[in-house]
Amino acid sequence: MLLALALVASMLPGFDTSAGPIACCPATRPAETGVADSRGGIVTDIDNATLKRLHANGVVVVDIRRPDEWKETGVIAGSRLITLFTDERGRVNPAFMPDFSKTVSPDDAVVIVCRTGSRSSFLADALARQMRYSKVYNLRHGILGWIGAGNEVVALR
Numbered sequence: 001m002l003l004a005l006a007l008v009a010s011m012l013p014g015f016d017t018s019a020g021p022i023a024c025c026p027a028t029r030p031a032e033t034g035v036a037d038s039r040g041g042i043v044t045d046i047d048n049a050t051l052k053r054l055h056a057n058g059v060v061v062v063d064i065r066r067p068d069e070w071k072e073t074g075v076i077a078g079s080r081l082i083t084l085f086t087d088e089r090g091r092v093n094p095a096f097m098p099d100f101s102k103t104v105s106p107d108d109a110v111v112i113v114c115r116t117g118s119r120s121s122f123l124a125d126a127l128a129r130q131m132r133y134s135k136v137y138n139l140r141h142g143i144l145g146w147i148g149a150g151n152e153v154v155a156l157r
Helices: 002-011 048-056 067-073 096-103 118-129 142-148
Strands: 042-046 060-063 109-113 135-139
Touching: 042 048, 042 118, 048 060, 048 109, 048 135, 048 142, 060 096, 067 142, 109 118, 109 142, 118 135, 135 142
Parallel strands: 042 135, 060 109, 109 135
Antiparallel strands: none
């Protein structure tokens, strides 16, 4: 997992890998408690109820999946769709950081969503630790957990 995150970080313009390895321990990060790092912001794993509350309070939700995944499952209403990986092989979308930066500033809170919570966890850690985003949330079980709990999605055509 560390290698995958380091690879993501190295491929995104603006990520600083000179500060050492990117520590990423999503499996050990406490749920709904922020983990701060001296080099960056705070990452918090959240559940569906917390996502609903944050989204209702205006926190931006960014779905980083691919367009084919959005079409397969639908998306959370009002979420911003910005693809991180362009294909199943993990090629990073070169437009990701410029598009993300136009949508969310480092001082804004943001929820990151993917299919299961894995890719979004890696990205959340990289945003907080390398890009210095101050408050990053990861939807713990991703869109599949959201749908599995009976929450609504918007279909894409």
